[in-house]
Amino acid sequence: MSAETPQAYDDLLDAYRRxxxxxxxxxxxxxxxQVTMPEGGGPARSQQLSTLSxxxxxxxxxxxxxxxLDAAGEAExxxxxxxxxxxxxxxxxxxxxxxxxxxEQISATSSEALEVWESAKADADFxxxxxxxxxxxxxxxxxxxxxxxxxxxxxxxxxxxxxxxxLETAETVLERLRDELVPLIEAVGDSDxxxxxxxADGTYSEQRQEDLSREILTDLGYDWDRGRLxxxxxxxxxxxxxxxxxxxxxxxxxxxxxLTATIHEFGHAFYNLGLPQEEYGTPLGASRDLxxxxxxxxxxxxxxxxxxPFWESIADDVRxxxxxxxxxxxxxxxxxNRVYDDNLIxxxxxxxxxxxxxxxxxxxxxxxxxxxxxxEDVPAVWNDKYEQYLGVRPENDAEGVLQDIHWSHxxxxxxxxxxxxSVMAAQLYAAAEDDLGDLDGxxxxxxxxxxxxxxxxxVHRHGAxxxxxxxxxxxxxxxxxxxxxxxxxxxxxxxxxxx
Amino acid sequence: MSAETPQAYDDLLDAYRRxxxxxxxxxxxxxxxQVTMPEGGGPARSQQLSTLSxxxxxxxxxxxxxxxLDAAGEAExxxxxxxxxxxxxxxxxxxxxxxxxxxEQISATSSEALEVWESAKADADFxxxxxxxxxxxxxxxxxxxxxxxxxxxxxxxxxxxxxxxxLETAETVLERLRDELVPLIEAVGDSDxxxxxxxADGTYSEQRQEDLSREILTDLGYDWDRGRLxxxxxxxxxxxxxxxxxxxxxxxxxxxxxLTATIHEFGHAFYNLGLPQEEYGTPLGASRDLxxxxxxxxxxxxxxxxxxPFWESIADDVRxxxxxxxxxxxxxxxxxNRVYDDNLIxxxxxxxxxxxxxxxxxxxxxxxxxxxxxxEDVPAVWNDKYEQYLGVRPENDAEGVLQDIHWSHxxxxxxxxxxxxSVMAAQLYAAAEDDLGDLDGxxxxxxxxxxxxxxxxxVHRHGAxxxxxxxxxxxxxxxxxxxxxxxxxxxxxxxxxxx
Numbered sequence: 001m002s003a004e005t006p007q008a009y010d011d012l013l014d015a016y017r018r019x020x021x022x023x024x025x026x027x028x029x030x031x032x033x034q035v036t037m038p039e040g041g042g043p044a045r046s047q048q049l050s051t052l053s054x055x056x057x058x059x060x061x062x063x064x065x066x067x068x069l070d071a072a073g074e075a076e077x078x079x080x081x082x083x084x085x086x087x088x089x090x091x092x093x094x095x096x097x098x099x100x101x102x103x104e105q106i107s108a109t110s111s112e113a114l115e116v117w118e119s120a121k122a123d124a125d126f127x128x129x130x131x132x133x134x135x136x137x138x139x140x141x142x143x144x145x146x147x148x149x150x151x152x153x154x155x156x157x158x159x160x161x162x163x164x165x166x167l168e169t170a171e172t173v174l175e176r177l178r179d180e181l182v183p184l185i186e187a188v189g190d191s192d193x194x195x196x197x198x199x200a201d202g203t204y205s206e207q208r209q210e211d212l213s214r215e216i217l218t219d220l221g222y223d224w225d226r227g228r229l230x231x232x233x234x235x236x237x238x239x240x241x242x243x244x245x246x247x248x249x250x251x252x253x254x255x256x257x258x259l260t261a262t263i264h265e266f267g268h269a270f271y272n273l274g275l276p277q278e279e280y281g282t283p284l285g286a287s288r289d290l291x292x293x294x295x296x297x298x299x300x301x302x303x304x305x306x307x308x309p310f311w312e313s314i315a316d317d318v319r320x321x322x323x324x325x326x327x328x329x330x331x332x333x334x335x336x337n338r339v340y341d342d343n344l345i346x347x348x349x350x351x352x353x354x355x356x357x358x359x360x361x362x363x364x365x366x367x368x369x370x371x372x373x374x375x376e377d378v379p380a381v382w383n384d385k386y387e388q389y390l391g392v393r394p395e396n397d398a399e400g401v402l403q404d405i406h407w408s409h410x411x412x413x414x415x416x417x418x419x420x421x422s423v424m425a426a427q428l429y430a431a432a433e434d435d436l437g438d439l440d441g442x443x444x445x446x447x448x449x450x451x452x453x454x455x456x457x458x459v460h461r462h463g464a465x466x467x468x469x470x471x472x473x474x475x476x477x478x479x480x481x482x483x484x485x486x487x488x489x490x491x492x493x494x495x496x497x498x499x
Numbered sequence: 500m501s502a503e504t505p506q507a508y509d510d511l512l513d514a515y516r517r518x519x520x521x522x523x524x525x526x527x528x529x530x531x532x533q534v535t536m537p538e539g540g541g542p543a544r545s546q547q548l549s550t551l552s553x554x555x556x557x558x559x560x561x562x563x564x565x566x567x568l569d570a571a572g573e574a575e576x577x578x579x580x581x582x583x584x585x586x587x588x589x590x591x592x593x594x595x596x597x598x599x600x601x602x603e604q605i606s607a608t609s610s611e612a613l614e615v616w617e618s619a620k621a622d623a624d625f626x627x628x629x630x631x632x633x634x635x636x637x638x639x640x641x642x643x644x645x646x647x648x649x650x651x652x653x654x655x656x657x658x659x660x661x662x663x664x665x666l667e668t669a670e671t672v673l674e675r676l677r678d679e680l681v682p683l684i685e686a687v688g689d690s691d692x693x694x695x696x697x698x699a700d701g702t703y704s705e706q707r708q709e710d711l712s713r714e715i716l717t718d719l720g721y722d723w724d725r726g727r728l729x730x731x732x733x734x735x736x737x738x739x740x741x742x743x744x745x746x747x748x749x750x751x752x753x754x755x756x757x758l759t760a761t762i763h764e765f766g767h768a769f770y771n772l773g774l775p776q777e778e779y780g781t782p783l784g785a786s787r788d789l790x791x792x793x794x795x796x797x798x799x800x801x802x803x804x805x806x807x808p809f810w811e812s813i814a815d816d817v818r819x820x821x822x823x824x825x826x827x828x829x830x831x832x833x834x835x836n837r838v839y840d841d842n843l844i845x846x847x848x849x850x851x852x853x854x855x856x857x858x859x860x861x862x863x864x865x866x867x868x869x870x871x872x873x874x875e876d877v878p879a880v881w882n883d884k885y886e887q888y889l890g891v892r893p894e895n896d897a898e899g900v901l902q903d904i905h906w907s908h909x910x911x912x913x914x915x916x917x918x919x920x921s922v923m924a925a926q927l928y929a930a931a932e933d934d935l936g937d938l939d940g941x942x943x944x945x946x947x948x949x950x951x952x953x954x955x956x957x958v959h960r961h962g963a964x965x966x967x968x969x970x971x972x973x974x975x976x977x978x979x980x981x982x983x984x985x986x987x988x989x990x991x992x993x994x995x996x997x998x
Contacts, residue, residue, distance in 0.1 A: 017546070017550070018550045018553075018554070021546050021547045021549075021550035021551070022550060022551075022554075024543065024547050025524055025528060025547045025550070025551060028527065028528055028531055028547070029524060029527055029528075032527055032531060036531075036535060036727070037742060038723065038724055038725050038726055038727055038742055038744070039724045039725075040722070040724045040725035040741050040742060041725065041738075041741045041742030042741070043741050043776070043779070044523065044739050044740070044741040044742055044779055045741075045742070047516070047520050047779070047780060048520045048523050048524045048527070050520075051516070051517045051520035051521060051524070052520070052521075052524055054517075055517070055521075055554060223539070224537065225537055225538045225539045226537050226538075226539035226540065227537055228535070228537055239540075240543050241543070242539050242540050242541070242542050242543040242544075243536060243537055243539060243540030243543055243544070245537070277542070280542070280543055280546070281546060
């Protein structure tokens with residue numbers, strides 16, 4: 001087979017491996033910057049990162065890559081090889097379409113926006129941020145127009161993060177979630193049930209929390225020979241199939257937070273560690289895009305980590321980690337699933353209200369980018385939507401529209417993948433249970449192997465071989481749908497809140 | 500001034516900054532590999548490193564760099580700018596002279612040699628290693644011939660590590676050291692004095708050793724905002740003027756070893772941290788080559804860290820770090836300077852006999868590369884030289900010629916810089932004392948500022964502005980010489996051993 005591989009295909013892959021290795025090197029440098037780099041290292045590090053990113057862009061958009069893509073496109077290729085060409089072509093074309101100058105302008109404006117956002121947030125004053133946000137919106141519209149002038153710019157930007165589900169599918173799913181979750185959240189708010197808070201009165205040492213996080217990563221089968229756990233200000237996962245590291249952070253008054261974050265990042269890492277090693281550096285050895293990645297983290301965070309049998313399996317560990325906490329498994333389970341229906345802040349949200357935070361920003365950024373909403377009107381629309389979807393109204397912009405950093409990075413289209421991934425997680429988990437039978441008993445016994453093998457077989461080993469929609473349909477037997485998530489959420493929270 | 504800078508010079512610098520940033524990125528990836536990377540990460544990491552090194556070579560040897568060098572060479576430049584051009588030209592010309600194929604061949608043969616060396620060392624059998632060593636010698640001769648076919652190949656290889664002192668100077672210095680140190684070491688061996696070993700009967704926890712290393716780094720003024728201390732199997736320093744990290748390693752039975760290693764690495768780091776920040780990425784912000792770098796580590800390791808006043812300043816700390824050790828400062832000072840005249844292993848050597856280990860390998864590798872010695876004769880010559888210079892004869896090749904890894908890396912010409920740096924350290928230290936007055940009192944009080952300012956002013960701030968020989972002459976007022984080292988060694992060890 002390999003002897004017959006067309007030369008153009010081999011050339012393409014050689015060129016792409018360098019692009020991919022540059023991307024991996026950027027990943028290592030960024031991990032280091034967030035985890036181990038001494039404070040003073042910033043100025044040198046940003047120059048290093050800028051050189052590597054610039055080179056990556058140059059190599060990806062090189063004429064040789066264009067020529068190899070053309071030649072490979074005309075060659076006799078296997079299905080897998082065609083998938084590789086499809087992925088590289090997509091990356092190449094998007095990168096080549098946008099002038100380097102515009103990229104640099106977006107990067108410079110984002111740097112400025114970041115500072116402005118910080119000060120505007122400190123002053124709870126959106127009007128400070130409005131002009132630079134307007135500029136970023138304009139620049140991203142230009143960016144989208146370079147890629148495809150004939151389509152809605154937001155649809156084009158969305159595909160940067162989720163190339164294959166399509167904005168229309170995303171909108172259908174998000175609207176359905178909004179329509180069904182808003183009444184569910186209202187019902188939870190009206191319920192007489194109050195879920196317990198067994199950690200409310202204590203403080204919990206970082207060391208104990210870290211030990212517990214390590215113990216649970218070990219229980220989940222995290223491969224320490226190919227990973228590590230560190231602390232960073234925001235939890236994240238970085239790496240590939242040979243070396244994929246997670247971080248977490250510890251809140252002294254809320255040990256559930258670190259635990260949840262750790263399990264979430266485990267899901268990301270477990271995906272990367274399941275990519276085929278022999279395909280490292282090619283699209284077949286790379287993870288699918290953000291919604292699929294988020295489906296893996298959410299599956300572990302929510303369907304496993306927030307399940308009753310999981311808390312039954314770790315209740316002893318939790319009690320012995322934290323002196324004075326003598327909650328039983330049921331109490332811990334219910335505590336881990338408490339709904340915060342008066343919370344305004346996305347990163348503090350529970351599994352249910354979380355999606356309202358996403359949907360608000362999604363609807364606003366879509367209309368902003370498509371020109372249906374003016375920047376100056378954003379705070380009012382934001383506050384109205386919070387009142388409408390969550391029944392709470394921010395008192396100021398700091399706890400409203402300014403809460404998240406993403407827009408100051410110039411990122412629009414990224415947010416919805418969080419919710420799309422959660423929806424996908426439910427569909428995948430349902431399909432796994434369909435294939436494997438009820439998983440509760442195994443989870444209660446701390447046995448995750450069947451589920452893990454299922455995920456390896458149906459998701460991880462394919463890398464970017466299939467488009468997102470194909471991947472979901474092959475793994476679950478049906479097209480991507482919100483059905484399973486809504487069923488899961490309705491049943492779970494109906495049960496927890498006696499609805 | 501900057502407005503008048505010729506365009507070619509700016510272009511050259513822009514191109515070079517990318518080369519330099521790629522080199523820095525390689526440094527970060529290597530540090531991570533040795534310090535934080537999980538075991539399984541190797542295969543991906545070597546691909547990343549190979550991509551970055553390959554790109555660095557391509558950018559350095561690019562025609563644009565050649566053109567910019569030519570144009571800059573004809574432009575009106577300041578002295579500093581001419582120094583920049585000189586350094587870039589040197590790097591460019593050496594890299595461009597050698598075919599990429601030969602580089603790859605050396606790299607592949609080294610990988611093979613490394614495995615063969617490990618097994619040959621385990622079997623204490625040089626004959627296993629001989630064929631691949633022969634191959635490496637041949638490849639390096641070819642390599643040298645590409646750079647300059649008209650000169651002795653060893654002189655060319657030596658310049659890879661120390662470009663400006665010249666092999667002739669190196670030989671003069673090393674011969675003089677050999678001629679004067681051999682009788683001094685003999686006299687030490689014949690002396691009735693036995694220096695104390697206050698740590699001989701205990702074991703010392705890693706934690707205590709680490710705490711002490713950190714304390715001493717703090718005392719020396721290591722800037723923790725721009726550095727960190729970690730553990731690795733061989734101590735090393737990695738970084739630049741914004742972020743320069745040191746590593747050490749702890750031997751449970753010999754706490755002096757980690758302490759010495761830490762102070763040595765401090766010297767390397769303190770040099771890098773003193774390079775001008777605004778010149779990061781250019782030769783003016785880069786350290787001079789290996790002998791100068793080693794002069795900085797040896798100055799701190801030996802002239803400060805092995806001095807009597809230094810032990811007077813830290814004796815309390817040492818005693819409180821290690822329970823049961825109640826040696827006074829004088830005992831600690833003498834223990835830290837014990838001469839191991841029956842030791843066969845370089846990395847276990849003391850300050851005095853160390854140079855015999857260097858000189859043996861230097862003389863042998865020079866003759867090997869220049870064709871005056873056959874590979875098969877190496878072990879016999881090695882053993883004879885040990886007998887002649889140190890009065891000990893290895894019983895087998897493992898404790899003889901196979902002890903060090905460097906030849907299997909294909910590195911020839913590197914070893915002498917260790918000794919040349921020690922010699923330079925003595926000359927610099929003498930010049931500093933000449934300028935500042937006797938430093939003993941300050942060191943006893945833990946005050947290093949005057950010495951540090953002197954080093955910043957006379958060495959660090961210049962980057963690679965001056966050639967090595969110029970730098971030494973400007974800093975000390977006279978040409979590079981072995982005089983000060985021999986004076987220092989003779990006086991110190993004469994005193995310690997009642998000679």
